[in-house]
């Protein structure tokens with residue numbers, strides 16, 4: 472019987488455990504133990520039901536085009552519970568000089584694919600509009616080095632587009648800055664488009680034609696009717712409670728001759744293999760004496776913190792809010808709010824018809840200090856800014872605030888080189904796999920894939936990949 476330990480009970484660790492559990496049930500001679508430092512599973516995924524509203528503490532959905540999370544939900548029997556975003560209402564605003572201006576139609580992520588709506592938009596200055604037209608003439612190129620997203624976008628469209636679109640969009644996904652994040656790690660598709668077409672606009676139009684020809688346009692976001700927690704609960708129900716150690720932080724790891732020693736809450740246990748599915752900074756701490764060089768590299772992956780605040784309002788507020796999914800705030804506006812989502816429009820099933828649900832994002836790499844503020848003060852700041860932006864004076868019916876310290880990995884320039892080094896160092900350590908949002912994708916679907924691949928990699932090196940009839944493993948890189 473082979474024993475495998477999983478450290479970290481977020482979606483990455485849970486996906487790894489699910490893969491191991493499937494193999495165990497199919498007859499593979501293995502057992503596993505999951506260590507989680509908090510008293511609940513799910514990591515940053517957590518949902519509360521408040522006055523008939525679905526309030527997400529962390530992620531509220533995932534990108535439909537990345538299939539791994541939805542596939543996992545279907546495997547868990549949650550296929551009928553999947554819901555998609557209400558894209559008929561998919562309008563997003565950008566705050567410019569205190570006013571909300573809609574992102575014009577025909578812009579995909581930050582790339583203009585139709586000129587007419589862009590030309591008539593008040594979001595961009597004439598100079599930026601001219602740059603957008605000129606971008607159509609860019610010739611293919613392959614820069615020899617990685618660069619920041621800001622540098623890349625500036626080369627194509629100029630600084631205004633970085634400030635008004637690239638930076639706020641990335642700050643929504645990573646809590647980070649376009650001037651720090653690696654274009655190769657964060658927008659690899661754009662790098663390929665530049666290499667193949669030169670112009671991102673022309674490349675996007677070509678890609679879109681293919682999508683339309685395949686009739687494969689789909690809603691942007693997928694989620695679950697009662698919230699993302701459904702996924703965690705369905706996973707947790709698959710494991711025997713004896714395999715899960717909640718409120719048991721691993722404090723020390725030892726590399727033994729034929730495996731690993733784990734010390735947690737004063738008890739020691741021994742395993743053949745180990746999956747570390749914690750944030751990279753926590754993995755670095757654990758590996759400090761067993762693998763100092765790997766630990767060092769893991770520590771160099773930076774993280775940012777964030778705060779989400781959801782406030783519920785009555786029907787009068789709902790009818791006074793603009794249509795659409797919400798708004799983004801560029802740094803140049805000097806607000807502390809980074810973005811706000813009108814949840815009742817994005818996922819109508821998450822609020823009764825007589826309620827408005829506004830979810831605010833604060834923090835990120837430029838405002839880590841906000842985490843130190845008391846909740847009342849954060850609510851006061853958010854309400855003051857919503858008053859200025861939306862004219863929203865009403866007292867919320869309820870407010871829920873969640874602080875996530877060092878939870879969002881930052882794929883800064885050079886990230887892919889760092890990963891290559893981490894992979895090489897990890898391969899020198901038998902029986903170790905890494906999973907989580909620090910490596911090849913920060914979103915929930917990427918984390919599901921990362922955990923699954925980490926488990927498959929260990930099964931394959933332990934010679935257990937083929938031991939469960941009917942289950943195959945891909946044996947892919949971690």
Ligand SMILES: Cc1cc2nc3c(=O)[nH]c(=O)nc-3n(C[C@H](O)[C@H](O)[C@H](O)COP(=O)(O)OP(=O)(O)OC[C@H]3O[C@@H](n4cnc5c(N)ncnc54)[C@H](O)[C@@H]3O)c2cc1C
Pocket residue numbers: 478479480481482483484506507508509513514515516528529530531532533534719720721722748749750753777778779875878879906907908909913914915916918
């Ligand atoms: C506010 C917010 C909003 C987001 N929104 C979206 C979104 O809408 N869509 C999307 O796709 N993604 C979103 N993301 C990103 C995505 O949710 C995360 O990247 C993903 O859930 C991370 O999962 P994980 O398991 O890798 O890490 P985590 O969820 O951080 O889990 C790691 C776990 O390891 C445990 N741990 C740490 N150290 C130890 C130790 N020593 N011993 C035992 N356990 C330990 C922690 O307690 C934690 O439970 C969002 C993230 C945040 C923070």
